Amino acid sequence: MAAVSKASVEEPKSNILPPNLKSKNKAESQSKKSFNVDSPSFTPSFLSPADGAKSTLKPASTTISPKAASAAPFMPKQIISRPNTSTPPVRQDARTPDWALPGAQEFVPGRLDPSAIQAHDANDHRTPHFEAFHAVQHQLNPYLDPSLNGATFFQAPSTFQQPVQYHQYAPIGPYNTNMLPYQRSVHDLFLPNEAREDLQKKMAAALQTLPNSQLPQHIESYHSLVPLDTTHHKSSSIFGGYHSWVYKAQSSANGHFFVLRRIEGFRLTNELAIRSVQPWKHIVNAGIVRLVDVFTNRSFGDSSLFVVTDYHPLSKTLAEHHQIGHGRHVRGRSSIDQVSETVLWSYVTQLASALKTVHNSGLAARVLDTSKVLVTGKNRVRLNGCAVMDVIQHEAGTPLAQLQRQDLVNLGLTILSVGANVADASQNFARAMDQFKRFYKPELQNAMVWLYSAQQYQDRTIDQFITLISSQMIASFDAALHADDNLHTELAREVENARLVRLLTKLNFINERPEFEHDRQWAENGERFFLKLFRDYVFHQVDSQGRPVIDLAHILSCMNKLDAGTDERVTLISRDEQNCFVVSYRELKKAIESAFQDLNSHARRI
Numbered sequence: 001m002a003a004v005s006k007a008s009v010e011e012p013k014s015n016i017l018p019p020n021l022k023s024k025n026k027a028e029s030q031s032k033k034s035f036n037v038d039s040p041s042f043t044p045s046f047l048s049p050a051d052g053a054k055s056t057l058k059p060a061s062t063t064i065s066p067k068a069a070s071a072a073p074f075m076p077k078q079i080i081s082r083p084n085t086s087t088p089p090v091r092q093d094a095r096t097p098d099w100a101l102p103g104a105q106e107f108v109p110g111r112l113d114p115s116a117i118q119a120h121d122a123n124d125h126r127t128p129h130f131e132a133f134h135a136v137q138h139q140l141n142p143y144l145d146p147s148l149n150g151a152t153f154f155q156a157p158s159t160f161q162q163p164v165q166y167h168q169y170a171p172i173g174p175y176n177t178n179m180l181p182y183q184r185s186v187h188d189l190f191l192p193n194e195a196r197e198d199l200q201k202k203m204a205a206a207l208q209t210l211p212n213s214q215l216p217q218h219i220e221s222y223h224s225l226v227p228l229d230t231t232h233h234k235s236s237s238i239f240g241g242y243h244s245w246v247y248k249a250q251s252s253a254n255g256h257f258f259v260l261r262r263i264e265g266f267r268l269t270n271e272l273a274i275r276s277v278q279p280w281k282h283i284v285n286a287g288i289v290r291l292v293d294v295f296t297n298r299s300f301g302d303s304s305l306f307v308v309t310d311y312h313p314l315s316k317t318l319a320e321h322h323q324i325g326h327g328r329h330v331r332g333r334s335s336i337d338q339v340s341e342t343v344l345w346s347y348v349t350q351l352a353s354a355l356k357t358v359h360n361s362g363l364a365a366r367v368l369d370t371s372k373v374l375v376t377g378k379n380r381v382r383l384n385g386c387a388v389m390d391v392i393q394h395e396a397g398t399p400l401a402q403l404q405r406q407d408l409v410n411l412g413l414t415i416l417s418v419g420a421n422v423a424d425a426s427q428n429f430a431r432a433m434d435q436f437k438r439f440y441k442p443e444l445q446n447a448m449v450w451l452y453s454a455q456q457y458q459d460r461t462i463d464q465f466i467t468l469i470s471s472q473m474i475a476s477f478d479a480a481l482h483a484d485d486n487l488h489t490e491l492a493r494e495v496e497n498a499r500l501v502r503l504l505t506k507l508n509f510i511n512e513r514p515e516f517e518h519d520r521q522w523a524e525n526g527e528r529f530f531l532k533l534f535r536d537y538v539f540h541q542v543d544s545q546g547r548p549v550i551d552l553a554h555i556l557s558c559m560n561k562l563d564a565g566t567d568e569r570v571t572l573i574s575r576d577e578q579n580c581f582v583v584s585y586r587e588l589k590k591a592i593e594s595a596f597q598d599l600n601s602h603a604r605r606i
């Protein structure tokens with residue numbers, strides 16, 4: 001194979017020979033008629049002195065570089081065979097496919113033996129084996145998980161590994177294409193303002209206290225109670241005639257924040273009622289507010305039931321969030337006010353998933369209402385107030401299947417209330433449905449009707465409903481994955497920021513240490529002096545008129561180069577302009593490390 005290819009490659013070169021040699025060469029090639037697999041490989045005659053004596057072709061042709069003679073034989077890259085010129089051409093087997101090349105061995109990736117490569121290396125740097133090895137080296141991806149895709153076959157000795165460039169900001173994940181260049185540097189590096197503000201407000205809400213409050217100091221192990229109810233109008237219809245009050249409180253056991261729901265005036269007559277909520281503590285679903293504990297307590301001067309759940313700061317009920325039943329009149333409602341179909345489907349799928357977990361655990365939500373579904377984030381809803389009814393109506397003994405079907409009805413009514421903006425869709429289902437039909441497509445309308453009529457069909461279950469809305473479930477799942485991707489992108493930015501904070505902290509530790517003879521002994525000479533100048537270079541730049549330059553991008557760029565220890569050089573000039581240094585970031589990095597080690601050795605261990 002190599003011979004054929006070589007011949008076909010070399011043949012045109014004869015065209016550049018002088019005319020007198022050309023004809024001779026032509027005659028020779030004619031005598032051999034045509035090239036075939038048995039043709040000997042072309043070897044320039046002047047290579048071997050012995051052959052050279054017999055040769056009729058002289059190396060006089062200055063147009064052929066002597067280097068060309070020692071060029072490696074042509075070998076198609078895909079087919080890597082051992083260089084074995086002594087192997088006779090293999091006859092094509094009847095079973096061999098047409099495209100198979102005679103003599104070419106099948107390529108089987110295997111661990112390359114470095115010693116064999118060294119031996120080859122010493123003899124011939126251009127052997128195909130060596131080429132193959134190098135091809136492998138160039139393909140190596142230091143980021144690849146070696147356990148994947150047979151990458152373990154190509155693991156290189158550690159000496160060949162490239163260091164990963166951690167200083168580089170790789171723009172991974174989804175991105176906003178509408179950014180103007182000047183907005184980019186800051187935006188690309190930090191959490192978006194909206195997200196930061198949202199998180200900070202939530203943290204502030206979690207830490208909020210109510211000084212001089214009349215509320216009890218402690219309820220069991222919970223303290224610092226802050227009421228979360230925004231209205232004094234309490235509906236008693238939800239919890240079987242009892243009023244409920246909601247407080248944020250901090251646990252003295254672990255410092256975390258929780259919500260205490262107080263069911264006012266509830267008298268426990270059967271211990272089993274409290275025990276019956278035990279299974280709720282094991283319910284884990286992203287669409288359910290987690291139950292933590294249930295107990296009775298008299299701190300409010302009466303006998304009350306307390307249900308402790310997770311706290312989701314700044315969340316609102318669906319009714320509050322969409323201002324259901326007050327202020328917004330359906331007739332005058334603009335399409336902007338209208339809850340979009342996508343959002344409604346998102347609520348349906350999240351609550352259906354929550355109900356599935358509850359029902360499959362042998363429980364029923366029993367409370368599903370616009371005032372008991374929490375909106376804890378953008379389009380994120382969670383079932384709230386679960387387990388309360390299990391205690392309050394423990395004795396009622398309503399069959400579970402009936403309670404579960406009622407959950408389906410309540411789900412339909414809740415979504416209908418949001419879509420039609422009516423406080424209680426159960427009071428006039430037909431009217432609410434008429435409003436609903438004006439805004440939403442038949443698929444969603446049908447789902448509402450299916451849920452509402454669940455009590456009339458004994459066999460209706462949440463699993464059936466989920467099967468019916470499977471395409472919406474998939475859309476919701478996809479949206480959740482996108483949201484997850486976005487969060488990962490934000491997370492990646494924060495990783496870089498944390499690294500820069502550590503570097504800045506280090507730099508500030510070592511710059512200007514007054515305890516070392518007012519810094520003279522520490523930073524007025526040697527490496528640390530140029531670190532001091534570097535600090536000026538990064539943070540204290542002034543323009544040609546001596547005005548301070550406030551440029552975050554400059555600082556970030558310097559810090560990243562410093563962290564990576566690049567070879568780029570900076571010119572550092574002392575404040576009195578008497579000293580000038582040209583140092584690379586690599587040297588600066590080294591100096592910082594050694595100064596920090598030095599400082600560390602003097603430090604008091606804590």
Ligand SMILES: Nc1ncnc2c1ncn2[C@@H]1O[C@H](COP(=O)(O)OP(=O)(O)OP(=O)(O)O)[C@@H](O)[C@H]1O
Nearest residue numbers: 228229234235238246259310311312315316317371
């Ligand atoms: N787990 C929780 N985390 C954070 N806030 C909550 C939590 N549970 C309830 N809240 C908030 O407490 C407030 C009162 O909740 P509640 O369930 O009592 O609703 P409501 O509208 O007052 O209903 P009701 O009339 O039945 O009392 C709401 O603003 C709600 O957002």
